[in-house]
Amino acid sequence: AHKAGQLQRLLHIPDVKFDHDDNQAHYISSTKEILHKGYIKYNKKGQAFRIRNPVDEGSPQVIMSKTYLDEVKNAGEDLLSFPLYSIQSFLLRLSGSILPSLPASHITRIDLNKNLGELAPVMKDECVETFKAMIPPCEDWTTLKPWDTFLPTVARITGRVLVGPELCRNPEWIGLTIQNTQGIMKHAMGIRAIYPKMWQWLAPWTYPGRHELPALRKRAAELLEPVFLERVNAKPGNEKRRDAIQWLIDGSGGKPITPKEVSDSLLFLFMAGIHSTSATIVSIVYDLIAHPEIVSELIQEIKSVQAESPEWSKNSLGKLRKMDSFMKESQRLHPVGLVTVQRCTVRPHTFSDGLHVPANTFMMFPTYEFTHDPETYPDPDKFDAWRFYRMREAGDPTKFHFATVSNDSTNFGAGFHACPGRFFVAHELKIILSELLLNYDLKFVQGTDRPQDGHHDFTVIPCTQTELLIRRKHGV
Numbered sequence: 001a002h003k004a005g006q007l008q009r010l011l012h013i014p015d016v017k018f019d020h021d022d023n024q025a026h027y028i029s030s031t032k033e034i035l036h037k038g039y040i041k042y043n044k045k046g047q048a049f050r051i052r053n054p055v056d057e058g059s060p061q062v063i064m065s066k067t068y069l070d071e072v073k074n075a076g077e078d079l080l081s082f083p084l085y086s087i088q089s090f091l092l093r094l095s096g097s098i099l100p101s102l103p104a105s106h107i108t109r110i111d112l113n114k115n116l117g118e119l120a121p122v123m124k125d126e127c128v129e130t131f132k133a134m135i136p137p138c139e140d141w142t143t144l145k146p147w148d149t150f151l152p153t154v155a156r157i158t159g160r161v162l163v164g165p166e167l168c169r170n171p172e173w174i175g176l177t178i179q180n181t182q183g184i185m186k187h188a189m190g191i192r193a194i195y196p197k198m199w200q201w202l203a204p205w206t207y208p209g210r211h212e213l214p215a216l217r218k219r220a221a222e223l224l225e226p227v228f229l230e231r232v233n234a235k236p237g238n239e240k241r242r243d244a245i246q247w248l249i250d251g252s253g254g255k256p257i258t259p260k261e262v263s264d265s266l267l268f269l270f271m272a273g274i275h276s277t278s279a280t281i282v283s284i285v286y287d288l289i290a291h292p293e294i295v296s297e298l299i300q301e302i303k304s305v306q307a308e309s310p311e312w313s314k315n316s317l318g319k320l321r322k323m324d325s326f327m328k329e330s331q332r333l334h335p336v337g338l339v340t341v342q343r344c345t346v347r348p349h350t351f352s353d354g355l356h357v358p359a360n361t362f363m364m365f366p367t368y369e370f371t372h373d374p375e376t377y378p379d380p381d382k383f384d385a386w387r388f389y390r391m392r393e394a395g396d397p398t399k400f401h402f403a404t405v406s407n408d409s410t411n412f413g414a415g416f417h418a419c420p421g422r423f424f425v426a427h428e429l430k431i432i433l434s435e436l437l438l439n440y441d442l443k444f445v446q447g448t449d450r451p452q453d454g455h456h457d458f459t460v461i462p463c464t465q466t467e468l469l470i471r472r473k474h475g476v
C-alpha cells in the first residue's frame with residue numbers, strides 16, 4: 001500500500017523510461033541515458049521528470065530542471081533536507097550506521113577552511129612520505145595501479161589533516177574508515193534484499209548484519225580515546241593542535257563530549273571525503289597521460305610559482321591557474337556522480353510554478369547534463385584543459401575555479417550544503433599533482449587510450465584495474 005501510495009502521489013510528474021529492457025539492471029548500468037533523455041525532453045523546457053528508483057521501487061526519484069535550483073538552494077532544512085535524503089536512501093537509522101554529522105560539516109566549513117594555508121606544507125610532507133612508501137624510486141619504468149596508489153595517498157593526506165599523525169598512519173584506523181564507508185552501502189543493500197519496505201523497521205532487531213556497523217564504531221572510538229584524552233587534559237597554555245579532533249572538541253562549547261561522538265563525526269568526514277577525492281585524482285591522472293601536450297605547460301607553471309614561493313601556501317596554490325582549470329575540466333568530463341543536490345521533502349511543497357511534491361520525495365539535479373549542455377559549455381564532449389582558464393581570463397577572475405559552485409557548475413552541490421571540503425580538495429589535488437609532475441614520468445601500459453569509466457546507478461567510477469607505467473625522473 002505504501003509503495004502504491006508514494007507512486008500515486010507523483011503520477012502528475014511525467015516519467016521517463018527505457019524504450020526497451022525497462023528493467024532494474026538496465027537502470028543500474030545506464031542511468032546516464034535515461035537522464036539525458038529526460039533532460040532533453042523535459043528539463044530543457046523547465047519541467048521536472050520522474051524516473052524509477054532501482055534500489056527502492058516505492059520511491060521514484062524526481063529529476064529537477066535548473067529553473068528550480070534557486071528555490072531549492074533557498075529552502076530551509078525543515079522543507080528540503082540533505083541529511084534526511086542520506087538517512088532515507090542509505091537506511092542509516094536501520095543499519096546502526098553513523099548519521100550525517102552537523103558538527104563535522106560545521107568544522108569543515110569554518111575551521112578546516114580557515115587553516116588551509118598553514119596546513120599546506122604538512123600535506124605536502126605527508127604526500128612525499130606516502131609516495132616514498134608507494135612508488136618504487138626507480139628510474140626505469142615500473143607498473144603501478146593508480147587506484148591502489150592514490151586511495152592510500154588520499155587517505156593519509158586527508159587523515160593527517162583530520163586526525164593528526166598518530167591515527168592517520170594507524171592501519172587499523174584506516175581499515176575502519178574504509179570498512180565503514182563500504183559497510184553503509186553493503187547493509188543498505190542487505191536490508192533491502194531481506195525486507196519489503198513495510199517491514200524494514202524490524203531490521204534493528206532482526207537483521208543478521210545489525211551488529212557490524214555499531215561494533216566498528218565502538219572500535220573506532222576506542223582507538224581515538226587516548227588521543228582524545230590527551231587533548232581534553234592538555235594544560236591550558238599548550239599550543240593547540242590543528243586538526244578535526246581538536247576542532248570538534250573545541251566546537252562543543254564546553255558541553256561534555258565523548259570519544260564516540262568525536263569518532264562518529266570523523267567517520268562521517270572520512271566517508272564524505274576519501275572515496276570521492278581518490279576517484280577524482282585517478283581520473284585526473286588518466287587525463288594527464290591522455291593529453292601529454294599539457295604536461296610541459298603545467299610543469300612550467302609549477303616551477304614559476306615555486307620560484308617565487310618555494311613552500312606551498314594558500315596564495316601560491318591559488319596561482320596554479322592552469323592546473324586548476326585542467327582539474328575542473330577533468331571533473332566536468334569524469335565526475336564522481338551524475339546527479340548532485342539530492343534532497344528529501346520533509347513536508348508537502350508546491351514550487352512557485354505550481355509543481356507539487358508530496359512529503360518524502362527524493363529530488364535531485366542532473367549535474368552531468370548541466371555540465372554537458374552545449375549552450376553552457378561549447379563542444380561539451382571535447383577535453384579542453386584550459387577551458388576554465390580562458391573563462392577566468394576573459395570574464396570574471398574570481399569565478400570558474402575548481403572549487404567554485406554556481407548554477408552551471410554543481411559537481412560540489414549547491415547552496416548551504418555545497419561541499420564544505422571542496423577548497424581543501426583543491427589544495428590536496430594540486431599538491432599531489434605537483435609532486436607527480438615534478439618527479440615522475442607516466443604512461444599507459446598499452447597504447448594511449450584512456451580507460452573508460454564504470455557506471456553504477458548515479459555513481460561514476462574510474463577504472464580501478466588499469467595499470468600505468470611510472471619512472472622517477474632522472475636526477476631529481
Ligand code: HEM
Binds near residue numbers: 273336422
Ligand atoms: C572530489 C572530492 C569531493 C566531492 C566531488 C564532493 C562532493 C560533495 C557533494 C556533491 C556534496 C553534497 C552537496 C549538496 O548536496 O549540495 C558534499 C557534501 C559534503 N562534503 Fe564533499 N566532496 C568531496 C570531498 C570532500 C572532502 C575531502 C570532505 C572533508 C574533508 C568533504 C566533506 C563534505 C561534507 C561534510 C558534506 C556535507 C555538507 C552538509 O551537509 O552541509 N567532501 N560533497
